[in-house]
Amino acid sequence: MNSFTEENYLKAIYHLGGEENTAVATNRIAELTSTKAASVTDMLKKLADKSLINYVKYQGVTLTGKGRQTAVNIVRKHRLWEVFLVDKLGFKWDEVHDIAEELEHINSAQLIDRLSDFLGNPKVDPHGDPIPDKNGNFHKTELIRLSAMEVGQSGTISGVSEHSTAFLQYLEKIGLTLGKIITVNDALEFDGSVSLTVNEKEITISSKVAKNILILL
Amino acid sequence: MNSFTEENYLKAIYHLGGEENTAVATNRIAELTSTKAASVTDMLKKLADKSLINYVKYQGVTLTGKGRQTAVNIVRKHRLWEVFLVDKLGFKWDEVHDIAEELEHINSAQLIDRLSDFLGNPKVDPHGDPIPDKNGNFHKTELIRLSAMEVGQSGTISGVSEHSTAFLQYLEKIGLTLGKIITVNDALEFDGSVSLTVNEKEITISSKVAKNILILL
DNA sequence: CTTAATTTTTAGGCCAATCTAAATTTTTAG
DNA sequence: CTAAAAATTTAGATTGGCCTAAAAATTAAG
Numbered sequence: 001m002n003s004f005t006e007e008n009y010l011k012a013i014y015h016l017g018g019e020e021n022t023a024v025a026t027n028r029i030a031e032l033t034s035t036k037a038a039s040v041t042d043m044l045k046k047l048a049d050k051s052l053i054n055y056v057k058y059q060g061v062t063l064t065g066k067g068r069q070t071a072v073n074i075v076r077k078h079r080l081w082e083v084f085l086v087d088k089l090g091f092k093w094d095e096v097h098d099i100a101e102e103l104e105h106i107n108s109a110q111l112i113d114r115l116s117d118f119l120g121n122p123k124v125d126p127h128g129d130p131i132p133d134k135n136g137n138f139h140k141t142e143l144i145r146l147s148a149m150e151v152g153q154s155g156t157i158s159g160v161s162e163h164s165t166a167f168l169q170y171l172e173k174i175g176l177t178l179g180k181i182i183t184v185n186d187a188l189e190f191d192g193s194v195s196l197t198v199n200e201k202e203i204t205i206s207s208k209v210a211k212n213i214l215i216l217l
Numbered sequence: 218m219n220s221f222t223e224e225n226y227l228k229a230i231y232h233l234g235g236e237e238n239t240a241v242a243t244n245r246i247a248e249l250t251s252t253k254a255a256s257v258t259d260m261l262k263k264l265a266d267k268s269l270i271n272y273v274k275y276q277g278v279t280l281t282g283k284g285r286q287t288a289v290n291i292v293r294k295h296r297l298w299e300v301f302l303v304d305k306l307g308f309k310w311d312e313v314h315d316i317a318e319e320l321e322h323i324n325s326a327q328l329i330d331r332l333s334d335f336l337g338n339p340k341v342d343p344h345g346d347p348i349p350d351k352n353g354n355f356h357k358t359e360l361i362r363l364s365a366m367e368v369g370q371s372g373t374i375s376g377v378s379e380h381s382t383a384f385l386q387y388l389e390k391i392g393l394t395l396g397k398i399i400t401v402n403d404a405l406e407f408d409g410s411v412s413l414t415v416n417e418k419e420i421t422i423s424s425k426v427a428k429n430i431l432i433l434l
Numbered sequence: 435c436t437t438a439a440t441t442t443t444t445a446g447g448c449c450a451a452t453c454t455a456a457a458t459t460t461t462t463a464g
Numbered sequence: 465c466t467a468a469a470a471a472t473t474t475a476g477a478t479t480g481g482c483c484t485a486a487a488a489a490t491t492a493a494g
Contacts, residue, residue, distance in 0.1 A: 114306040
């Protein structure tokens with residue numbers, strides 16, 4: 001079994017390398033895990049010894065098949081627990097991240113299978129992020145950024161690409177939550193801000209906010 | 218915050234000292250935590266520094282108020298998670314201990330409050346052990362050992378004082394599960410075995426089994 | 435293409451939790 | 465009441481994860 005700490009490094013490498021599994025730099029990992037580069041180097045050696053990553057000195061790392069499988073499984077657990085916290089225990093979507101960060105390290109395949117069934121085998125978490133199945137496969141959906149929509153177009157809010165509490169609380173406040181249908185009324189050239197209709201009301205959001213909302217057309 | 222390891226020591230001391238908080242010997246703790254006496258001594262010093270235990274060299278330890286509160290809270294979390302695993306996820310009563318052993322260390326008071334509500338604020342876990350409330354108070358019930366019942370007496374199976382998988386599976390198999398009503402038909406003097414009626418059938422159990430079944434009269 | 439800036443790794447140490455072996459204290463038996 | 469046995473503690477070492485400071489490699493700038 002891998003330690004709690006090893007799991008967090010694998011998860012960090014997975015998130016930084018993305019689905020394409022591009023090489024990840026030591027410093028990026030250090031930032032994400034709130035450690036120092038020297039500590040990361042130590043851990044990379046250990047993970048390479050366990051064949052969880054491909055590591056060439058000074059050249060960054062990628063996950064091996066085994067490493068990716070491990071990382072994706074942690075992501076699966078994290079997201080399923082988030083669904084549990086929101087759907088069953090009544091937490092808000094901005095409150096669940098830290099608790100899921102702990103729950104994701106509980107080790108029991110049976111537990112996760114049963115939890116998934118109990119939740120109705122959800123395909124996305126409360127932020128719209130996809131939940132991989134037990135084989136590590138993602139259900140692919142084509143989402144575009146709200147900022148990329150044309151004037152007049154409609155779509156459903158289906159995810160966010162920024163998960164900070166502040167951002168999520170702001171979206172909640174202005175009514176831009178998962179599943180809401182919106183229509184773009186206008187897009188200002190000069191600052192990228194967007195006017196849109198949601199809940200039969202017109203609101204305007206900044207370019208930065210629009211970039212972090214994901215839409216299913 | 219206390220580490221995962223510190224929490225396990227406190228829990229061990231709590232279980233060994235019982236509600237009466239009697240002094241616990243180093244070796245007992247070493248057995249229960251699967252460590253060596255020398256390691257226990259090291260940890261006792263640390264816990265004493267944090268005012269979680271009263272420790273006098275060579276004289277064993279007792280929990281302080283603060284230590285007891287911490288230990289009881291872990292017990293509360295453990296038992297609530299066991300209820301969740303059995304009632305909501307469909308695990309059997311003999312399968313939940315190890316998973317709850319991990320879940321009990323998740324730190325979030327809000328999570329536990331909401332979990333308790335979600336489960337209907339249960340007063341006992343799947344083995345009949347009482348679940349303390351958030352202030353650490355137990356709902357007291359008078360249970361007696363099946364071995365102490367008189368011939369002709371009836372009662373409800375309300376707990377067990379031995380939690381091994383093998384024992385729980387045996388009870389399941391012969392139909393002696395929580396909530397079942399039993400009547401004692403006969404108690405053999407020479408080996409302490411007991412004949413009783415459950416589910417309208419008569420069965421005989423050994424003295425040792427009878428001692429570990431707790432009955433509400 | 436050489437030097438300066440940046441990134442990464444190495445070297446050497448620290449702390450938590452554990453261990454074995456040896457020393458000390460307490461308990462038990464005769 | 466003393467000697468042997470048992471329990472406990474101390475001493476010294478190990479491992480995992482982390483750190484700082486210094487060295488080495490890579491990248492960027494002129």
